[in-house]
Amino acid sequence: xxxxxxxxxxTSGETAIVYASDYxxxxxxxxxxxxxxxxxxxxxxxxxxxxxxxxxxxxxxVSILLGVIDAASGAGARVVFSDVNExxxxxxxxxxxxxxxxxxx
Amino acid sequence: MxxxxxxxxxxxxxxAELGHEVSQKNNFQEMIRTSLHLLLGALGIMxxxxxxxxxxxxxxxxxxxxxxxxxxxxxLTICNEDERQFLTNGTVPIEIAxxxxxxxxxxxxxxxxxxxxELLVPLVIRDEIVGVVLLGEKANGEPYxxxxxxxxxxxxxxxxxxxxxxxxxxxLERRAEENRRLYDDLRMTYKxxxxxxxxxxxxxxxxTEGHSVRVGxxxxxxxxxxxxxxxxxxxxxVAGYLHDVGKLTVESSIINSPHRINAKETAALNKHxxxxxxxxxxxxxxxxxxxxxxxxxxxRLDGRGxxxxxxxxxxxxxxxxxxxxxxxxxxxxxxxxxxxxxxNEVIEDLQYNAGRQFxxxxxxxxxxxxxxxxxxxxxxxxxxxxxGREYLEADGIVPLLKNALNGMNGTSSLTLVSLD
Numbered sequence: 001x002x003x004x005x006x007x008x009x010x011t012s013g014e015t016a017i018v019y020a021s022d023y024x025x026x027x028x029x030x031x032x033x034x035x036x037x038x039x040x041x042x043x044x045x046x047x048x049x050x051x052x053x054x055x056x057x058x059x060x061x062v063s064i065l066l067g068v069i070d071a072a073s074g075a076g077a078r079v080v081f082s083d084v085n086e087x088x089x090x091x092x093x094x095x096x097x098x099x100x101x102x103x104x105x
Numbered sequence: 106m107x108x109x110x111x112x113x114x115x116x117x118x119x120x121a122e123l124g125h126e127v128s129q130k131n132n133f134q135e136m137i138r139t140s141l142h143l144l145l146g147a148l149g150i151m152x153x154x155x156x157x158x159x160x161x162x163x164x165x166x167x168x169x170x171x172x173x174x175x176x177x178x179x180x181l182t183i184c185n186e187d188e189r190q191f192l193t194n195g196t197v198p199i200e201i202a203x204x205x206x207x208x209x210x211x212x213x214x215x216x217x218x219x220x221x222x223e224l225l226v227p228l229v230i231r232d233e234i235v236g237v238v239l240l241g242e243k244a245n246g247e248p249y250x251x252x253x254x255x256x257x258x259x260x261x262x263x264x265x266x267x268x269x270x271x272x273x274x275x276x277l278e279r280r281a282e283e284n285r286r287l288y289d290d291l292r293m294t295y296k297x298x299x300x301x302x303x304x305x306x307x308x309x310x311x312x313t314e315g316h317s318v319r320v321g322x323x324x325x326x327x328x329x330x331x332x333x334x335x336x337x338x339x340x341x342x343v344a345g346y347l348h349d350v351g352k353l354t355v356e357s358s359i360i361n362s363p364h365r366i367n368a369k370e371t372a373a374l375n376k377h378x379x380x381x382x383x384x385x386x387x388x389x390x391x392x393x394x395x396x397x398x399x400x401x402x403x404x405r406l407d408g409r410g411x412x413x414x415x416x417x418x419x420x421x422x423x424x425x426x427x428x429x430x431x432x433x434x435x436x437x438x439x440x441x442x443x444x445x446x447x448x449n450e451v452i453e454d455l456q457y458n459a460g461r462q463f464x465x466x467x468x469x470x471x472x473x474x475x476x477x478x479x480x481x482x483x484x485x486x487x488x489x490x491x492x493g494r495e496y497l498e499a500d501g502i503v504p505l506l507k508n509a510l511n512g513m514n515g516t517s518s519l520t521l522v523s524l525d
Binding site: 027030058059060061062063064066067069070087090091094095096097099100 | 111112115116118119122135138139141142143144145146147148149150151152171172243244245246247
């Protein structure tokens with residue numbers, strides 16, 4: 001596991017953009033979930049998870065995203081998935097993630 | 106891509122990864138966390154947890170949780186044997202909502218309901234429950250299908266195997282540790298028995314009280330100075346403790362004679378090494394050479410010893426060590442017919458007899474150990490305790506020891522023997 005990995009985040013007002021990258025698909029992806037929780041705790045109302053650099057999402061990635069959804073729904077925040085490729089959108093639809101998030105671009 | 110096909114690829118990908126994860130010898134906690142991620146992510150399950158069963162406390166201890174929050178109990182107690190049996194018999198996921206007749210599900214009903222937990226999957230390996238997996242609702246809001254349940258069964262079996270493997274390893278480690286402790290206890294008992302024996306041997310000889318114990322300690326000092334490992338050092342000590350066991354059969358009047366004994370008495374006394382060997386031989390010692398040390402501790406390198414007049418290389422090494430320790434103690438303790446000799450004389454005697462009576466490298470090691478203690482190079486006080494402080498701090502001992510060490514450096518026993 002790469003322990004030096006840092007989650008890329010951009011914030012603007014009450015919105016935080018978190019870049020999923022390929023780390024989402026490993027145990028180290030739990031940092032992405034922790035970062036989202038931190039942003040929610042800090043007052044973010046919208047969490048945008050950017051999949052621009054994510055080719056595929058595996059089961060670990062799905063589980064981590066479900067954690068993000070769970071944390072956001074508990075705090076009344078919204079989750080948006082952006083730059084998602086078509087295969088991944090299909091996967092999210094099949095597993096029901098799209099019931100909980102908005103898909104953007 | 107058709108949905109069914111994508112579903113298959115996704116879930117089988119998770120199953121393959123799970124199999125890989127469980128078969129790796131990674132960190133157990135990480136393996137469990139990853140397994141839970143894979144299971145939840147494979148079917149889009151919002152939350153869940155993996156617990157390991159403790160047969161000692163009849164508890165299910167949570168190993169990994171996702172989305173269960175801080176209020177969820179870390180440990181779930183199984184109320185009775187019937188419940189444990191019920192879980193052990195479970196081959197399919199149990200619907201939590203339909204299992205409320207059991208006290209276990211009644212007790213934790215609130216916690217399960219608060220987190221919308223729907224399924225409890227017993228992890229049963231070889232008819233033993235090793236844990237459970239708790240699963241919440243699916244993200245798509247649909248009920249679990251039979252396909253989902255099949256996938257869950259396949260994946261949780263992997264997790265169960267992972268936990269069973271871990272339990273097995275822990276049990277092996279525990280048993281190895283228990284064995285090690287038992288072995289240590291046995292060794293301690295053996296050592297205590299040997300010491301008691303040494304004391305019994307010494308009781309027979311009122312003039313040399315504590316001789317066997319001291320020879321054991323000197324032998325230990327020599328072996329340690331030679332760099333032997335702990336077990337070998339202990340073996341040398343035991344050989345020293347028991348070297349005179351044959352004296353138990355020699356008449357007390359001979360051993361305790363206040364005068365020099367005659368030839369007949371000497372012959373009787375000199376049988377003690379062989380008798381000692383015969384006493385020790387049938388005993389299974391943890392250290393192989395103990396009987397040989399008893400038999401040959403009166404042999405000399407120059408072949409003038411007894412019982413077999415062996416020369417240098419024919420004398421077992423352990424016997425050479427005990428010989429030096431025995432002679433040193435004889436020279437440094439009072440005897441009925443002779444006062445103990447001063448330290449300088451003893452060191453000169455050791456140096457003179459290196460190659461004749463004693464193995465030179467052993468004399469070197471012994472002198473070096475003594476010098477280290479006198480010059481405080483070591484904090485040990487073994488010689489001080491055995492000989493008394495004043496005895497060792499007599500004038501001129503340090504230069505004498507240094508001189509002895511310099512004189513013997515690079516001298517092999519063979520060259521010294523040839524000079525004799």
